[in-house]
Amino acid sequence: MYSIAEVSKITGLTTDTVRYYEKIDLLPPIRRKTNGHSIYSDTDLQTFLLINCLKKTGLSLVEIKPFLSLSMDTNIEDHPELEAMISNHKNHIEHQIAELQKVLDFIEVFFSKKNTGEHCHTQNQSA
Structure with missing residues (x-):
């Protein structure tokens, strides 16, 4: 307790x-x-x-x-409305993970270029 x-x-x-x-x-x-x-x-x-x-x-x-x-031994298939909701939510989370992975990939590329001396430059830089 x-x-x-x-x-x-x-x-x-x-x-x-x-x-x-x-x-x-x-x-x-x-x-x-x-x-x-x-x-x-x-x-x-x-x-x-x-x-x-x-x-x-x-x-x-x-x-x-x-x-x-629901108890842990409940078959979720016996509750189609809950199964659909959690399935949709799972798909949403998977999409969020994919989007976040793209952000991580971008950050890794950005920092790898920064560490190798490659930088993005704009054409119109003002001093």
């Missing part, structure tokens, strides 16, 4: 974010100590980590919420 501070440290989420996710029902009801403090389980911790992962792909919390109701 984990305190909110431990969840925050492990996941990198602020305690306010942990409380917010709980408030908007991204997690099942959280157990509480007799003093009212939340106690988070390993499953809750895994849910926070999954939310982090999906957020990094650009999904909103609204888009993430349906995935949280």
Whole structure:
């Protein structure tokens, strides 16, 4: 079992974010100590980590919420609307990666030319 501070440290989420996710029902009801403090389980911790992962792909919390109701052994094919959404999102991410790779390639070429003394010059340079 984990305190909110431990969840925050492990996941990198602020305690306010942990409380917010709980408030908007991204997690099942959280157990509480007799003093009212939340106690988070390993499953809750895994849910926070999954939310982090999906957020990094650009999904909103609204888009993430349906995935949280699925268990790890759920066949995604039984949920065609979610399968289509994640497939489209995967394609979008792959496109973003390809575009970022082009940027990296450009930067590498730029710096390799700079290091070899080749520079781009404009015709109309003013002094």
